[in-house]
Amino acid sequence: MSQTPPRVRFRVFLLTTCFALTGSVASLTVSAGSLISYAIAENKALATLPLFLSLLGTMSAGIPASLLMRRVGRRNGFLVGTGIGTTGAFSGAYAILIGSFPLFCVSTYMIGLLIGFNHLYRFTVVEIAGPEFKAKAISLVMAGGIVGGLIGPTLAMQGKDWVANAPFAGGYLAVTGLFAVVAGILAFLDLPRPTTEEQHGVRRPLAELIVQPNLVLAVVSAALGYAVMALVMTATPLAMTHREYLFSDTALVIQWHIVGMFLPSFVTGSLIQRFGATRMMMMGVTLNLICIALNLHGETWWHFWAALILLGTGWNFMFISGTTLLTETYRPAEKALIQGINDFLVFGTAALASLLAGVLLNNVGWRGINWSALPILAIVVVTLLWYRLRQRSATPEALTPAAGSGD
Numbered sequence: 455m456s457q458t459p460p461r462v463r464f465r466v467f468l469l470t471t472c473f474a475l476t477g478s479v480a481s482l483t484v485s486a487g488s489l490i491s492y493a494i495a496e497n498k499a500l501a502t503l504p505l506f507l508s509l510l511g512t513m514s515a516g517i518p519a520s521l522l523m524r525r526v527g528r529r530n531g532f533l534v535g536t537g538i539g540t541t542g543a544f545s546g547a548y549a550i551l552i553g554s555f556p557l558f559c560v561s562t563y564m565i566g567l568l569i570g571f572n573h574l575y576r577f578t579v580v581e582i583a584g585p586e587f588k589a590k591a592i593s594l595v596m597a598g599g600i601v602g603g604l605i606g607p608t609l610a611m612q613g614k615d616w617v618a619n620a621p622f623a624g625g626y627l628a629v630t631g632l633f634a635v636v637a638g639i640l641a642f643l644d645l646p647r648p649t650t651e652e653q654h655g656v657r658r659p660l661a662e663l664i665v666q667p668n669l670v671l672a673v674v675s676a677a678l679g680y681a682v683m684a685l686v687m688t689a690t691p692l693a694m695t696h697r698e699y700l701f702s703d704t705a706l707v708i709q710w711h712i713v714g715m716f717l718p719s720f721v722t723g724s725l726i727q728r729f730g731a732t733r734m735m736m737m738g739v740t741l742n743l744i745c746i747a748l749n750l751h752g753e754t755w756w757h758f759w760a761a762l763i764l765l766g767t768g769w770n771f772m773f774i775s776g777t778t779l780l781t782e783t784y785r786p787a788e789k790a791l792i793q794g795i796n797d798f799l800v801f802g803t804a805a806l807a808s809l810l811a812g813v814l815l816n817n818v819g820w821r822g823i824n825w826s827a828l829p830i831l832a833i834v835v836v837t838l839l840w841y842r843l844r845q846r847s848a849t850p851e852a853l854t855p856a857a858g859s860g861d
Contacts, residue, residue, distance in 0.1 A: 455730040466579050466690060468639055473575040474598035474605075475632040476536070479543060480569050481509055482629060483562060483604025485708045486614075488691050489701065489809045490810075493621070502812030505561035505688050508803030511566020512573070516797030519571045522654060524790040528578050528645040533637060535571025538564055547626040551617060561626075570797060574779055577793055581646045590776045593723030594752040596716055596774060603712025605632070607705040614701075655787030663788060664795070667844045672780040674837045675735045679772030681807040682742055682827045686749070686765055687711060688811040690758060693820045697753060707758045714766025722774045731775040732838055738771030739831050739838075749824045767829040772834070776800075 472494035483505065492501040517536070523531035542564025549557035576592045609625035616624025663669065690711075694704045726734050741764045748761040784792040814823045 459471050459825075462582055464595060465582050465643065465645075468643055469575050469579055469582075470595050470598035470811055472532070472636045472639055473572060473595050474601035475636050476539065476568065476572045477599050477602030478605035478609065478632055479539060479565050479626075479629045480508070480572075481603045481708070482610050482622075482625050483565060483606075484687065484712075485607040485691070485705050486610040486625065487542065487562060490513070490550060490558065490622055491555065491694065492692070492695075494550070494553045494558065499812060499816050501692060502688050502808055504559050505684075505811075506561040506805050506809035507559050508566035508569070509684065509801050509808050511563040511564075511568075512570040513798050513801035513805050515567045515570025516801060517791075517794030519574060520790040520797070524648050527647045528574070528581075529643060531574070532571055532640050533569050536633050536637050536640070540569025541632050542568060543626045543630050543633070547617070547620070547623040550626070551620040552621040561779075570801065573797060573801075574793070577781075577789075578645065580781055589774075589779055590723035592728075592777055593719040593721075593774055595719075596718035596722075596770070599716035599719070603716055603728055604709055607709045607712075609706070609802075611702060611705050621711075626724075649786065651786045653787075655785065657785070657787045657791070658792075662700045663784070663792060665830035666783050667841055669780050669783040669796075671732070671735075671837055671841045672776040672783065673796055673799050674776075674834055675738075675772045675779075675837050676776030676796070677803040678830050678834050679735075679738055679742070679769050680800055680804040682830050683715075683765055683769040684804040684807040685811050685814075685823060685827055685830075686745070687762065688808040689815045689820065689823050690762060692812070693753075694758060694816055701756065703755055707755070707762050710759055711762035711766045714763035715770055716766075718767050718770045720773065722770055726778055731779045732841065734771045734775040735834070736838060738768040738775070739834055741765075741768035741771070741829055742827070746824045746827055750821060753820070783803065 487504050487508070488501045492498055495503075519531060519535065522534065526534075541563045545564065546558060546561035549555075549561055555749070574683050578593050579591040579595050580588045604623075606629075608627050610622055612626055613624030617627070670681060684716050687708075690707065691704045694707065695701075722734070745761045745764040745768065748757050748764070751757060780796055810826075811823065814826060818826070
């Protein structure tokens, strides 16, 4: 983005900051959510239910958030999401204080709604940076997740005992202060308003949109890459706890996992431009396979640490490549709908995987969870092969992106 105007780079930086600070509540919940649930839930098999509800909230927000922003604009939409998340964080702290598992579930669902809004920052920067820099712009915003990924587990560790008899409640109270900073930035940030073409332009039938090969591959890569990550990541804190690792050991693994998720973002955009989205998707699958092999090989702290870094990096390649490819599938008037459907499917799949993580861990164990990820990755490989065959047999006209695509 070196050729973009300084004003544009500054706006991208501010959006990255908002994404990072808001995302801290997600890494906080990943680090401590299942442990909180295990402590206050009567049925221990439901320990990963709040993480499932968080992802369910993210899924639920996808289409409504996109359509809301088409009507009221990006800035107002993000402010609505921040308000919902603030309410969820306060509710989460109170739920821990009174030991209410149902209320904690509600709070994580609300936090999930916020994360659903938060993920739309990756599309917003494309509108600011322009189509020629879309891969790099998306990558830079996703790189902001490093900060959020470090803040969340840190608040979990440092704030564990801030509130008497309410472990981890202090972390949820602390993130509300970060949300106030986000709201302050958004209040003065100039973001693109919905255009007449976006609100009233011609849209193709949904049946025609959803069968585009680019769209199918984009959703499969992002959704199933997220599913594998949610499955393994959600089970990791519980698996380490069952092996009597300290919470500080578990939190450090999760921190490095989140670094693996977002640190590659500084170069992922350039790698996509150089090698193409499909090759980067395949690289993501390969890293996930190595992660599974490590988890099956041993259960030392170093095995968990290395495997979770690879898991995060594999997700990064698959998710950003899918997002980049998705921007080639819609016209301006179709943007909100396609972005919403994509996030609904991506986070719905991840939510299902996180729910299954607790059930599988109780029934087939840590090794069984890792074996179950292999068929999911196989579907991605088959879809990639199908896409390549379609490309080779397609006419040049069929390979041309839709008019007005790329945002």
